[in-house]
Amino acid sequence: MNVVLAHLNAYVAVFLMVTGLFTVVNRGNLIKKLVGLSIFQTSVYLLYLSPGKIIGGTAPIIADRYEIYSNPLPHVLILTAIVVGVATLALGLALVVRIQEAYGSIEEDDVHRQSAPGEARQGGANGGEAP
Amino acid sequence: MTGVTSESIVLFVNTALLLLMCAAALGVVRLRNLFAVVMLGGVYSFLMASLMVALDAVDVGMTETAVGAGISVVLMLSVLGLTKTREAAPRHRPLVALVVSAVVAVSLLYASGDLPPFGDPAAPAHQHVAPEYLARAPVETGAPNIVTAVLASYRGYDTLGETAVILTGGIGVLVLLLGARRRRGGVRQGGAGESPEGTGAPMLRDTVILRVGAKILLPFILLFALYVQFHGDFGPGGGFQAGVAAATGVVLYALVFGVASAQRVAPVRVVLVMVPLGVLIYAGTGLAGMLAGGNYLDYSVLAHDPVHGQHWGIFAVESGVFVTVSGTMLAIFYAFAGRRQAREEEGAGR
Amino acid sequence: MIIANLPALQVVVPLVAAPLCAIFRAGHRPWRITLAASWAAFACAVALMRRVLDEGTVSYMLGGWEAPLGIEYRIDTLNAFVLLVVTGVGAVIVPYAKRSVESEIQPDRRGWFYTMFLLCLAGLLGVTITGDAFNIFVFLEISSLSSYVLIALGRDRRALVASYQYLIMGTIGATFIVIGIGLLWTMTGTLNLADLASRVRTMEGAPSVLSALAFLTVGISLKLALFPLHLWLPNAYASAPSTASAFLAGTATKVAIYLFFRFFFTVFGGENFVSKTPIPEMFLVLSLCAMFVAATVAVFQEDVKRMLAYSSVAQIGYITLGISLGTQTALAGSIVHLLNHAIMKAGLFLLVGCMVFRVRGFRVEDLAGIGHRMPLTMGAFTLLGLSMLGVPGTVGFVSKWYLGVAAADLGQWWLVGFIMLSSLITMLYMGRIVEVAYFRVPSGAAATATEAPAGLLVPGLVLAGASLWFGLDTSFSLGLANRAAAALVAGVF
Numbered sequence A: 001m002n003v004v005l006a007h008l009n010a011y012v013a014v015f016l017m018v019t020g021l022f023t024v025v026n027r028g029n030l031i032k033k034l035v036g037l038s039i040f041q042t043s044v045y046l047l048y049l050s051p052g053k054i055i056g057g058t059a060p061i062i063a064d065r066y067e068i069y070s071n072p073l074p075h076v077l078i079l080t081a082i083v084v085g086v087a088t089l090a091l092g093l094a095l096v097v098r099i100q101e102a103y104g105s106i107e108e109d110d111v112h113r114q115s116a117p118g119e120a121r122q123g124g125a126n127g128g129e130a131p
Numbered sequence B: 001m002t003g004v005t006s007e008s009i010v011l012f013v014n015t016a017l018l019l020l021m022c023a024a025a026l027g028v029v030r031l032r033n034l035f036a037v038v039m040l041g042g043v044y045s046f047l048m049a050s051l052m053v054a055l056d057a058v059d060v061g062m063t064e065t066a067v068g069a070g071i072s073v074v075l076m077l078s079v080l081g082l083t084k085t086r087e088a089a090p091r092h093r094p095l096v097a098l099v100v101s102a103v104v105a106v107s108l109l110y111a112s113g114d115l116p117p118f119g120d121p122a123a124p125a126h127q128h129v130a131p132e133y134l135a136r137a138p139v140e141t142g143a144p145n146i147v148t149a150v151l152a153s154y155r156g157y158d159t160l161g162e163t164a165v166i167l168t169g170g171i172g173v174l175v176l177l178l179g180a181r182r183r184r185g186g187v188r189q190g191g192a193g194e195s196p197e198g199t200g201a202p203m204l205r206d207t208v209i210l211r212v213g214a215k216i217l218l219p220f221i222l223l224f225a226l227y228v229q230f231h232g233d234f235g236p237g238g239g240f241q242a243g244v245a246a247a248t249g250v251v252l253y254a255l256v257f258g259v260a261s262a263q264r265v266a267p268v269r270v271v272l273v274m275v276p277l278g279v280l281i282y283a284g285t286g287l288a289g290m291l292a293g294g295n296y297l298d299y300s301v302l303a304h305d306p307v308h309g310q311h312w313g314i315f316a317v318e319s320g321v322f323v324t325v326s327g328t329m330l331a332i333f334y335a336f337a338g339r340r341q342a343r344e345e346e347g348a349g350r
Numbered sequence C: 001m002i003i004a005n006l007p008a009l010q011v012v013v014p015l016v017a018a019p020l021c022a023i024f025r026a027g028h029r030p031w032r033i034t035l036a037a038s039w040a041a042f043a044c045a046v047a048l049m050r051r052v053l054d055e056g057t058v059s060y061m062l063g064g065w066e067a068p069l070g071i072e073y074r075i076d077t078l079n080a081f082v083l084l085v086v087t088g089v090g091a092v093i094v095p096y097a098k099r100s101v102e103s104e105i106q107p108d109r110r111g112w113f114y115t116m117f118l119l120c121l122a123g124l125l126g127v128t129i130t131g132d133a134f135n136i137f138v139f140l141e142i143s144s145l146s147s148y149v150l151i152a153l154g155r156d157r158r159a160l161v162a163s164y165q166y167l168i169m170g171t172i173g174a175t176f177i178v179i180g181i182g183l184l185w186t187m188t189g190t191l192n193l194a195d196l197a198s199r200v201r202t203m204e205g206a207p208s209v210l211s212a213l214a215f216l217t218v219g220i221s222l223k224l225a226l227f228p229l230h231l232w233l234p235n236a237y238a239s240a241p242s243t244a245s246a247f248l249a250g251t252a253t254k255v256a257i258y259l260f261f262r263f264f265f266t267v268f269g270g271e272n273f274v275s276k277t278p279i280p281e282m283f284l285v286l287s288l289c290a291m292f293v294a295a296t297v298a299v300f301q302e303d304v305k306r307m308l309a310y311s312s313v314a315q316i317g318y319i320t321l322g323i324s325l326g327t328q329t330a331l332a333g334s335i336v337h338l339l340n341h342a343i344m345k346a347g348l349f350l351l352v353g354c355m356v357f358r359v360r361g362f363r364v365e366d367l368a369g370i371g372h373r374m375p376l377t378m379g380a381f382t383l384l385g386l387s388m389l390g391v392p393g394t395v396g397f398v399s400k401w402y403l404g405v406a407a408a409d410l411g412q413w414w415l416v417g418f419i420m421l422s423s424l425i426t427m428l429y430m431g432r433i434v435e436v437a438y439f440r441v442p443s444g445a446a447a448t449a450t451e452a453p454a455g456l457l458v459p460g461l462v463l464a465g466a467s468l469w470f471g472l473d474t475s476f477s478l479g480l481a482n483r484a485a486a487a488l489v490a491g492v493f
Helices: A002-006 A008-025 A030-052 A073-103 A108-114 B006-030 B034-054 B058-080 B095-114 B130-141 B146-154 B156-177 B208-230 B239-257 B259-265 B268-291 B306-349 C006-023 C029-055 C077-104 C107-129 C133-152 C158-188 C193-203 C207-224 C232-239 C242-267 C270-276 C279-299 C304-325 C328-359 C375-389 C395-409 C413-439 C444-448 C454-472 C475-490
Strands: C058-061 C072-075
Touching: A008 A030, A008 B006, A008 B095, A008 C158, A030 A073, A030 A108, A030 B006, A030 B034, A030 B058, A030 C158, A073 A108, A073 B058, A073 B146, A073 B156, A073 B306, A073 C133, A073 C158, B006 B034, B034 B058, B058 B146, B058 B239, B058 B306, B095 C158, B095 C207, B130 B146, B130 B306, B146 B156, B146 B306, B156 B268, B156 B306, B156 C006, B156 C107, B156 C133, B208 B239, B208 B306, B239 B259, B239 B306, B259 B306, B268 B306, B268 C006, C006 C029, C006 C058, C006 C072, C006 C107, C029 C058, C029 C072, C029 C077, C029 C107, C072 C077, C072 C107, C072 C193, C077 C107, C077 C242, C077 C328, C077 C454, C077 C475, C107 C133, C107 C242, C133 C158, C133 C232, C133 C242, C158 C193, C158 C207, C158 C232, C193 C242, C207 C242, C232 C242, C232 C304, C242 C304, C242 C328, C242 C475, C279 C304, C279 C413, C304 C328, C304 C395, C304 C413, C328 C375, C328 C395, C328 C444, C328 C454, C328 C475, C375 C395, C375 C413, C375 C454, C395 C413, C395 C454, C395 C475
Parallel strands: none
Antiparallel strands: C058 C072
C-alpha cells in the first residue's frame, strides 16, 4: 500500500495521459480529439509537478517564517507548457471551424472520405487571386 | 485515529483530486454530447489547478485556472456554436488507439519504477539547481517569488520563446479566421445598436442580474489583473495570469453586452497592434541589455546597480508579456466571434 | 559587440523581424523585412561557423547567468553546420517567395505569411543552437505552430485537413519529447544538455532513463516523419503553398534529425549507451522500410508535390540509416546528407513551383512537354533528379557513397546492395517526370507556357548549381561533416 501511495501521483498521471492519448488517436470527432489532446498535455504537467513537491514545504515564495520550499523549476517549465498548449488549442479550434465550413462536417471519417487524393478539387478554401 | 498530520491531509486532498480527475477524463472518453465533453474538460482543468495548488505550484495553478478552465472553455464553446454539438456514433473498433495507449502506459509504468517517492526531499531534482535558485534569487533579483525570478530572469529566454508562441498562435488564428468568408474583409465591426445575438448569447442583455453583475465585476477584474501583474514579484502572479485576467474581463463584457460594445472599449486595430508589440518589448529589453554591454537579456547592466537592473528588466519583460497575452486572447476571441457574426449575417441575407 | 553576441543575434534577428512584419503589413514591406532578416541570419551563421572552426565549441550565456542556472547557447561543428543549412535554404527561398506569395496568397494575408515564415525560421534556428533541453521544446513549438499555419494557407481545403493532422501528430510528438525531458530532469535535476550528458552516463540501464530515451525517440520521430510515423508529411507538403513546401522540405526535418544526433550521441553517450538498446536495429529496419516503401509509393503518385513528399520520407531513411550504423563514416554520411538533401529537395520544390506558376496544374500529366517550353527549369530539375539518383559528380552521389563505404566497413555488403537498389526506385519516379516533360507533346496550358520569371527561376537554378558544385568539390561539406561526426562519436560537446 505504501508503494502505491508513494507513487500514486505517477500512476494516476499515467492513467490520465493514456486516457487523453486514446481520445486523440481514436478516429472520431475533431473537437473531441482536441479535448483529448488537452487532457493528455495537462496530465504531463503532473509528471513534472509531483516530483517538485516536498512534504512539509510550501510554495517557493521566500518569507521569513518558512524554511522548506518546494522546487520552483518545474513551475516555470509548466507555466510555459500551459501557454504552449493553449496556443495549440486555439490554432486547432480555428482549423476545426474552417474545416466545418469547407467540408460540412467535423467527423474525421467524413472529412477523410471527402478529401481522398485524386478527387476533383472542390472550391478553393483559400484561393490565390480569386476573391 | 492518531493525530491528523499535515502530511496525511496533503495525501488525502491529493488522492481525492486525482480520483475526481480520473472520473472527468473517463467522462470525456465515453460521452458523445460535445457540450458535456467540453464542460468536463473545463472541470478537469479546474481540478488540475486545485491539485497544482495542493502541490505548492501556486503560480501554475493560477495560470491553469485562467487558461485551462477559463479561456479554453470559452473558445471551445464558441466553436461549438459554429459546428455540430453531437459526436457521430463510432463506426469501427478503436484498435490502433488501444494498442498505442497500452504501449505508452506500459512504458510509463516501467519508468516509474525507479522514480523517487512522492514528496521526498532527497530526490535528485532537489539537489542541484533548485537550492541555488532558492538561495540566490532573492539576493540577486530582489524578488521573493522565486518562480517569477526564474521565469523572468534566469530562464527569461524561455519566456521570450513562450511569448513568441502566443504570438504565433494568435496570428495563426487571425490568419485562418479573418476575412475569408469573402463578404467583407477584416474583423466584424459591429453596428451601434446591434443585438448580442451575433455572439451566440441571445437575450443575455435583458437579464438584469447578468447586466448589473458584469458591470460591477468588470472594474474589479481589471484591477485584479493589474494587481497580479505588478505584484507578481512578491506573490503568485505575473504577466501571463494578468494578461489572461484582463482579456477575460473584456470577454465577459462582450458576452453580456455584445462584441460591438466591447470593441468600443478595446478596438480591433489596437488589439492587432498589441499582439506583436509585446514580443517587441520583450526582445527589445534583451537588446537593451546587449547595448549596455551585457549579454542578451542581461538585466544587471540596465541600471546603476545589478539588483535595480533586475527589477527594471523583470518589470519591462513582464509588461511585454502582458501586452501580447491580453492582446492575443482578445484577438482570438474577436476572431471566433466575428466568424459567427459573419455566418449569421450571411444566413439572414439569403 | 555584434561579434560577441552572434549566437543570440542568430535567433533574435528573425524573431524580432517577425512581429515587425505583423505590424508593417502593407505592400512590399513584409517581404523586404524578411529578405533582410534571412540574409542577416545567413551571414550570422557563416560568422559562427568561422568562430567554431577557429575556437572550438562556442558557449554563450543568455541573461548573463551561467549554466545550468541560466540557458546556454552551445555551438559546435555539428550545429554550426545545421545553422548554415537552415539559413542558407531560407536565404535562397526568400527571393523566390516574392512572386510566389503574390500568386498564391491573398493580399490581406501576405504580411502574416511572412510573419509565420520568420517565426518558423527563428524557431528552427533556436532549436539548433541551444544547449538547454526545455529551450529545445519551446522553440520547436514555435517552428511547429508556424508551420501548421503556413501549411493551412495552401491552395484548397485539403490544406486545412493536412494542417490539422500535422497539428495533432506534431503536438503528440512534442508532448512525448516533454515527457522524455521530464523523466530526465526528475532523475538528474538539470536541463542543460552538457550537464545532462555527464549525469546520464552514470545511470546506464536505469528504467526511467531508458524510458526517457524511448519517449524522446518516438517524439522526435513524429516530428521527423520517420516511417511509420510519416503520415502527416505527404499531405502537408503537397497542400502547402510552394514557398512553404520548399522551405519546410529543406529545413524542418533536418533540424529534427539534428535532435537525434544531439540526444543519442552527446547526451546518451552514443556508442556506449544507444548500442546497448534495440534502437540501432529498429532504426535499420525502419530506414530500409522508408527507403523502399515510401519510394515505391512515390512512383504511383499523380500529384507531383506528393511524389516529392514521399521521396523526402524515403531520403530521411538514408539519414537514419547512417545513425543506425553509428560509425564515424556513417554519421559523416548522414550529416552531409543533411546538406545535400536540403539542396536537392528545396531545389526540386522551387522548380516545380516555377512550372506550376505557368501551367497551373499539379498532376504529372499537366507537365507534358514542358521540357521544351521551359528548358532552363526542366534542365535544372533533371540535374537535381540525377543528383537524387546518385550520379557521380552530384551531391546525391556523395552521401550514398559515404553510406555505402560505412556499410562496407562493417561488412554489411547486403546493405550496399540495398542502397543501390533504392536508387533504381528513385530512377522510376524521377524518370517518370523527366519522360513526361521531354517526350510528350505539350497540351493545354503547357503548350503556351514560357520560362518562369527570373525571381522564381534563379533560386532554383542556384540550388541546382549547388548540387553540382558541392558534388564536385566535397572538401567543404565532407570536411565539416567528418569533424562533426568525430565529435559525436567521442561524445564531446
